[in-house]
Amino acid sequence: MLTILFDGIAYGMLLFILAVGLAVTLGLMNFINLAHGAFAMAGGYVTVIALQRFGLPFLACLPLAFAVSALLGAVLERTLYRPLYTKSHLDQVLFSIGLVFMAVAGVDYFMGSSQQNVQLPEWLSGRTEWGDGAFMLGMGHYRLFIIGICAVLTVVLQLILTRTRFGSRLRAAVDDPRVAAGLGINVNVVFLLTFAMGSGLAGLGGALGAEVLGLDPTFPLKNMIYFLIVVSVGGTSSITGPLLAALLLGIADVAGKYYIPKMGAFTVYVLMIMILLWRPQGLFTRQGGK
Amino acid sequence: MMAMAPDSLRTSVQSTLQSSLLQPSKPKIWELLIWIAAFVLPWLLPQKALMINEIAIVALFAMSLDLVLGYTGIVSLGHAAFFGFGAYSAALFAKWVLPDPLLGLALAMVLCAVLGAIASVTIWRGTDLTRLMVTLGTALILLELANKFDGLTGGTDGLQGVLMGPVLGHFDFDLMGQVAAWYSISVALVLFLFMRRLVNSPFGATLKAIRDNRLRAMAIGISVNSRLTLVYTVAAAVAGAAGALLSQTTGFASLDVLAFDRSADVMLMLVIGGVGWLYGGILGAIVFKLLQDSLSAITPQYWMFWIGLILVLLTLVGRERLFKPWTWFGARS
Numbered sequence: 001m002l003t004i005l006f007d008g009i010a011y012g013m014l015l016f017i018l019a020v021g022l023a024v025t026l027g028l029m030n031f032i033n034l035a036h037g038a039f040a041m042a043g044g045y046v047t048v049i050a051l052q053r054f055g056l057p058f059l060a061c062l063p064l065a066f067a068v069s070a071l072l073g074a075v076l077e078r079t080l081y082r083p084l085y086t087k088s089h090l091d092q093v094l095f096s097i098g099l100v101f102m103a104v105a106g107v108d109y110f111m112g113s114s115q116q117n118v119q120l121p122e123w124l125s126g127r128t129e130w131g132d133g134a135f136m137l138g139m140g141h142y143r144l145f146i147i148g149i150c151a152v153l154t155v156v157l158q159l160i161l162t163r164t165r166f167g168s169r170l171r172a173a174v175d176d177p178r179v180a181a182g183l184g185i186n187v188n189v190v191f192l193l194t195f196a197m198g199s200g201l202a203g204l205g206g207a208l209g210a211e212v213l214g215l216d217p218t219f220p221l222k223n224m225i226y227f228l229i230v231v232s233v234g235g236t237s238s239i240t241g242p243l244l245a246a247l248l249l250g251i252a253d254v255a256g257k258y259y260i261p262k263m264g265a266f267t268v269y270v271l272m273i274m275i276l277l278w279r280p281q282g283l284f285t286r287q288g289g290k
Numbered sequence: 291m292m293a294m295a296p297d298s299l300r301t302s303v304q305s306t307l308q309s310s311l312l313q314p315s316k317p318k319i320w321e322l323l324i325w326i327a328a329f330v331l332p333w334l335l336p337q338k339a340l341m342i343n344e345i346a347i348v349a350l351f352a353m354s355l356d357l358v359l360g361y362t363g364i365v366s367l368g369h370a371a372f373f374g375f376g377a378y379s380a381a382l383f384a385k386w387v388l389p390d391p392l393l394g395l396a397l398a399m400v401l402c403a404v405l406g407a408i409a410s411v412t413i414w415r416g417t418d419l420t421r422l423m424v425t426l427g428t429a430l431i432l433l434e435l436a437n438k439f440d441g442l443t444g445g446t447d448g449l450q451g452v453l454m455g456p457v458l459g460h461f462d463f464d465l466m467g468q469v470a471a472w473y474s475i476s477v478a479l480v481l482f483l484f485m486r487r488l489v490n491s492p493f494g495a496t497l498k499a500i501r502d503n504r505l506r507a508m509a510i511g512i513s514v515n516s517r518l519t520l521v522y523t524v525a526a527a528v529a530g531a532a533g534a535l536l537s538q539t540t541g542f543a544s545l546d547v548l549a550f551d552r553s554a555d556v557m558l559m560l561v562i563g564g565v566g567w568l569y570g571g572i573l574g575a576i577v578f579k580l581l582q583d584s585l586s587a588i589t590p591q592y593w594m595f596w597i598g599l600i601l602v603l604l605t606l607v608g609r610e611r612l613f614k615p616w617t618w619f620g621a622r623s
Contacts, residue, residue, distance in 0.1 A: 097557075102594075109595070
């Protein structure tokens with residue numbers, strides 16, 4: 001039972017890292033971006049290629065995945081996303097679905113449709129067990145590693161958003177872009193950096209999650225709903241909301257699939273609809289927020 | 291003379307107002323021609339009858355989404371829920387109860403209307419994102435259920451062995467698909483006339499008011515939630531009819547009737563044809579199917595790439611400019 005809880009937390013932390021970029025674009029910038037999973041997939045494939053073709057060590061692949069996805073995000077933000085910030089939500093949905101379709105077909109063309117494997121290094125593939133009986137806690141080393149990285153990233157992100165100059169500029173740009181621009185903040189650059197950062201984090205999550213979630217060309221479509229659940233259920237006022245929502249989702253999903261395997265993801269969807277019926281703005285929102 | 295003026299002014303204002311309001315509901319000559327052409331085509335091109343049948347079905351599906359998306363402004367990513375539910379109910383009815391197509395169609399529509407009325411509770415509140423999530427979630431829940439109850443639905447293998455009886459007791463479905471095409475077009479025509487009446491009625495006007503400004507619509511006394519429920523129920527029933535037509539004319543129902551791709555495709559069709567205009571669904575369905583047919587002939591497995599590219603370009607250029615060629619190269623309007 002504790003093992004399920006542990007796996008759920010690891011899964012939830014992973015989802016949080018994957019979705020936190022989306023929480024910013026969707027929640028703060030009010031842009032419905034269904035293509036977020038494509039950046040995560042990019043990170044995953046960068047890792048696979050770097051590991052298999054160039055033989056880089058696993059730890060070196062992670063920053064590489066982050067950098068490539070962030071660069072990709074920055075380029076796309078400048079060229080394609082920016083003109084759509086002011087368009088209607090329907091346009092944004094159509095645009096990002098189109099982007100997902102292109103990414104899926106493109107990766108299929110270049111990499112093939114089969115599932116890719118990430119070869120983990122020796123020191124991450126073990127497993128430690130404590131206690132016995134119902135309270136036995138089995139911890140895979142890799143999942144422990146994921147939890148560690150994600151926890152550090154969460155703290156760093158929270159500090160950046162609340163304590164640094166960049167964080168306050170971002171919050172100002174989001175609350176009212178015109179006034180922020182009038183105060184001398186270059187709103188476009190702030191959004192560009194934020195978008196790149198979010199894409200990079202998604203890429204890092206994709207690299208970390210390739211082993212847990214599986215990596216094939218349909219990755220963005222399969223996981224899109226999970227990212228969206230994290231953001232819509234978590235609310236968009238802070239990063240604590242998505243974090244708690246991701247943990248809740250991770251634990252519910254792992255436990256649901258373990259105890260009632262016949263229902264699969266059914267429990268998660270029902271839970272999401274109930275929560276959104278009860279609180280349409282998400283669980284954690286400030287009053288009067290967007 | 292002076293005393294007469296306000297009165298005559300009032301009547302003239304009234305008559306112009308009336309005629310401009312009634313204008314869109316008058317049947318036009320080109321509309322008649324379109325439907326005549328639709329009925330003649332399966333006879334002219336018997337080898338393409340299967341494709342014409344398919345176009346008629348997706349056109350009906352796209353028109354039902356137009357009620358929700360184009361007229362009421364609700365972005366739904368899960369409209370396939372009703373399409374798939376209608377398809378499975380019609381197929382199961384034909385397999386286990388009675389093979390009569392019209393009875394099955396009616397039953398599928400009633401069941402989908404009930405489902406739509408229940409699901410409409412989920413679109414009452416919240417932002418675009420929330421609605422997107424709950425509509426998508428509804429479709430995914432149905433997909434999971436259809437996958438898990440494989441004893442009833444056949445699971446991933448699909449529901450096979452559906453044998454349909456003749457339409458109205460006379461017209462057997464033939465292998466060429468001509469009867470199927472005529473059957474689908476007739477059903478589409480009847481439902482189209484109903485929807486056309488609906489969107490041009492005062493009820494349709496309140497839907498547009500809700501779409502344009504929900505708060506203002508509430509302030510002038512429109513009861514928003516009951517309108518949403520009603521239009522969602524109607525749209526669900528029509529989408530269910532489209533699904534039922536598909537499973538009846540192909541004698542088969544599989545999980546892809548509920549899949550996300552289907553919801554996305556129908557939205558794309560509607561957008562290509564133009565939202566907020568019932569013929570947009572028909573036009574979009576024709577363009578989409580012809581594109582799919584020709585592009586898949588060149589690169590079968592990468593059809594998805596091309597459709598994605600079309601979507602991205604369409605939104606970047608501005609989909610309202612698609613039908614205004616004079617704005618393509620000039621300054622933005």
